[in-house]
Amino acid sequence: MLWACLLLPHLALDGVCRRRPDAHVPLLLLEGRPPRRVVRDLTPAAARAGVRVGMPLAAAQALLPGVAHVDHDVRETQRLRDLLVAWAYRYSSMVALEGEDALLLEVGASLGLFGPWPRLERALRQELTALGIAHRIAAAPTPLGAAVLAAHADGTAVQAPQALRRALCAVPLAHARLPMDDVEALARMGVRMLRQVTALPRASLARRFGPALLDHLDRLCGDAPDPRELYRPPDLFEARIELAYEAHSHEALLFPLRRLTADLAAYVAARAGGVQRFRVWLEHEDHAPTVFEVGLLTPARDPASLLEFARGRLERCAVPAPVRGLGVQAPELPTFVPAARDLFDARPPEAMDWNALRERLRARLGEDALHQLAPFADARPECAQRRVVRLPHEPAPLQVPLRPTWLLPRPVPLRDAHVRLLAGPERIEAGWWDGGDVRRDYWVVETGQGQRAWVYCAAGERGPWMLHGWFA
Amino acid sequence: MDPAVALDGVLRDPRIWRGRAQGAPARSPHPSGVDALDAALPQGGWPAAALTEILLAADGLGEWSLLLPTLAALTQAGRPVVAVAPPYLPYLPALQARGLRAAQFHVVEAQPVDALWAMEQCLRAGACAAVLGWPLRADDRALRRLQLAAETGSTLAFAFRPLDAARNPSPAALRLALDADRHGPRLRVLKCRGGTTPPRALPYVPAVWT
Numbered sequence: 001m002l003w004a005c006l007l008l009p010h011l012a013l014d015g016v017c018r019r020r021p022d023a024h025v026p027l028l029l030l031e032g033r034p035p036r037r038v039v040r041d042l043t044p045a046a047a048r049a050g051v052r053v054g055m056p057l058a059a060a061q062a063l064l065p066g067v068a069h070v071d072h073d074v075r076e077t078q079r080l081r082d083l084l085v086a087w088a089y090r091y092s093s094m095v096a097l098e099g100e101d102a103l104l105l106e107v108g109a110s111l112g113l114f115g116p117w118p119r120l121e122r123a124l125r126q127e128l129t130a131l132g133i134a135h136r137i138a139a140a141p142t143p144l145g146a147a148v149l150a151a152h153a154d155g156t157a158v159q160a161p162q163a164l165r166r167a168l169c170a171v172p173l174a175h176a177r178l179p180m181d182d183v184e185a186l187a188r189m190g191v192r193m194l195r196q197v198t199a200l201p202r203a204s205l206a207r208r209f210g211p212a213l214l215d216h217l218d219r220l221c222g223d224a225p226d227p228r229e230l231y232r233p234p235d236l237f238e239a240r241i242e243l244a245y246e247a248h249s250h251e252a253l254l255f256p257l258r259r260l261t262a263d264l265a266a267y268v269a270a271r272a273g274g275v276q277r278f279r280v281w282l283e284h285e286d287h288a289p290t291v292f293e294v295g296l297l298t299p300a301r302d303p304a305s306l307l308e309f310a311r312g313r314l315e316r317c318a319v320p321a322p323v324r325g326l327g328v329q330a331p332e333l334p335t336f337v338p339a340a341r342d343l344f345d346a347r348p349p350e351a352m353d354w355n356a357l358r359e360r361l362r363a364r365l366g367e368d369a370l371h372q373l374a375p376f377a378d379a380r381p382e383c384a385q386r387r388v389v390r391l392p393h394e395p396a397p398l399q400v401p402l403r404p405t406w407l408l409p410r411p412v413p414l415r416d417a418h419v420r421l422l423a424g425p426e427r428i429e430a431g432w433w434d435g436g437d438v439r440r441d442y443w444v445v446e447t448g449q450g451q452r453a454w455v456y457c458a459a460g461e462r463g464p465w466m467l468h469g470w471f472a
Numbered sequence: 473m474d475p476a477v478a479l480d481g482v483l484r485d486p487r488i489w490r491g492r493a494q495g496a497p498a499r500s501p502h503p504s505g506v507d508a509l510d511a512a513l514p515q516g517g518w519p520a521a522a523l524t525e526i527l528l529a530a531d532g533l534g535e536w537s538l539l540l541p542t543l544a545a546l547t548q549a550g551r552p553v554v555a556v557a558p559p560y561l562p563y564l565p566a567l568q569a570r571g572l573r574a575a576q577f578h579v580v581e582a583q584p585v586d587a588l589w590a591m592e593q594c595l596r597a598g599a600c601a602a603v604l605g606w607p608l609r610a611d612d613r614a615l616r617r618l619q620l621a622a623e624t625g626s627t628l629a630f631a632f633r634p635l636d637a638a639r640n641p642s643p644a645a646l647r648l649a650l651d652a653d654r655h656g657p658r659l660r661v662l663k664c665r666g667g668t669t670p671p672r673a674l675p676y677v678p679a680v681w682t
Contacts, residue, residue: 352597352598352599353599354552354597354599354600356597356599357593357594357597357599357600360593360597361580361590361593361594364586364589364590365580365581365582365586365590366581368581369580369581369582370578370579370580370581371578371579371581372574372575372577372578372579373562373564373574373577373579374564374574375564375565375568375574381563384564384565385561385563385564385565387579391574391575392575393575394573394574394575395574395575397564397565397568397569398564398565398568400565402566403563403565403566403569404532404563404566404680405536405537405540405562405563405566405567405570405680406531406532406536406559406560406561406562406563407560407561407562407563408560408561409560409561447532449529449530449652450530450533450651450652450653450654450656450657451530451531451532451533451652452532452533452534452678452681453532469560469563470531470532470560471532471534471566471678471680471681472531472532472533472534472535472536472537472678472680
């Protein structure tokens, strides 16, 4: 087994920064109740000004007047952590949480698919950077060992147990993920490095610190089993972003919308699935939320197209009030079947496949703008075809006499003095069962301009003519 | 694209004049529904990957009949055909009777502003075999965009426009005018790229009239 540990030292802060367009302004993440709020984490810009972790807010404000600060939201961080666990699931079937700030992935089985460890590590780093998450990564034969090495030296990778023992020798106790009390007690005894602890006699160590410390050391080196509670993905995606400002325009919503759809895409890709229907809601200060559904014809999971579809719907929806927050929910995540392309496809580079084109048209023009026609067995010409979203297979044609290629949506009077009758009459008498009763004699006529038209008049008469179609 | 294919395509382009005759220019894979028209066109059919403009004096002069054999063949081959913002309802009983497969025929409903956009998207995507459009107030620029999009996506593009537009120049590869006199519909070739326009109107009897 080879475990990779993704240590996320600034998870809560990254979660806040992800929602802000400008990453370079000083920002403080605070914890504690209002009178005694202290800095929990801070951006590099704030650190340059001299603010340190643990500093009271007042002191930080003295160094950086008017600095932006945000209270730590435990639930928000939890949500981000859940998202990352789901994301990591695409690289390994065994994903576990280690403490509050680390993800563990068993990658030994994944290397066959994702290449040797350096390549997998590069992919993990690239994606975490794209998601805006600071990270340290290490790999080791034991999960705890990987976590300790990630904290000690970013980028370490050891494969053999002996190499792990050697690497652990250089680790100071502060990085060993031991309880703080034990670390302090050992430090008072002059023990500061991990190798010093492992050199101590086990029996006396157990007497002084209890069996938990020994167990921790054994799991660290792989001498004791270290079972982990593994992550299992739920069948639902839900994410929400609260805006720090009031968004009045669609443009201002695009940035958070891009984040949400990218998260959704990352989530469904990790499940090897797609999303066919998702809901976007916009929260207002004193107004019911605006909700719109994005429905796709086939499951998709490409972040760019998900954003495009959501954006198309967003631009067509009227927003009644300034937006304070928005969210995305995808209740069902069907399996995704990637479009098959020929290896030697000579199509032009801008080409998109037919389904993608349909989605693009639907996103801008409306759900039902793109339709097909299906024949329907009804004698009335205007009822003989219906609009359908999609025809699964070729319908059998109706057995009817000569029909025009154009049908007017609504018959109009034909004002033409030079009508020449060519064929007819064809009497159509139907519709008594649903109130749309018609009784007409249809004729094929030639107009004065040489057009060929399909006209009707009341049964048994010869005019006035109503134009109903063109033989084009 | 493979360079050999590209060079081959260039040499067969009807606009290239070569010193020694090298045989007839490439035949269009899409013959029109009218034999006289095919004979008059340099490629013997609709110009592939280009815009064809059909200028109509009035509705009901056989404009569908010009295209229906082509559209029927394309849809029977399983390739989608899109009609963008048609002025009336394409009537399936007649179209199916002429061989058009309904499962491959799509209609896009759009406002005039969106219709040009939708038509360009369909052409550019290269996913459709043919795109039919009825751009009402398309200027030279809009038509040029359509022509470019048709080239990019190598798609057949048909734009139906009123006959008044014949006065303005057009970037379309082929321009036809369809009107009628005492003897019936007349088909005139106003412009065809890579060939000379026939001086006389072509005899034309729409297939759906017979």
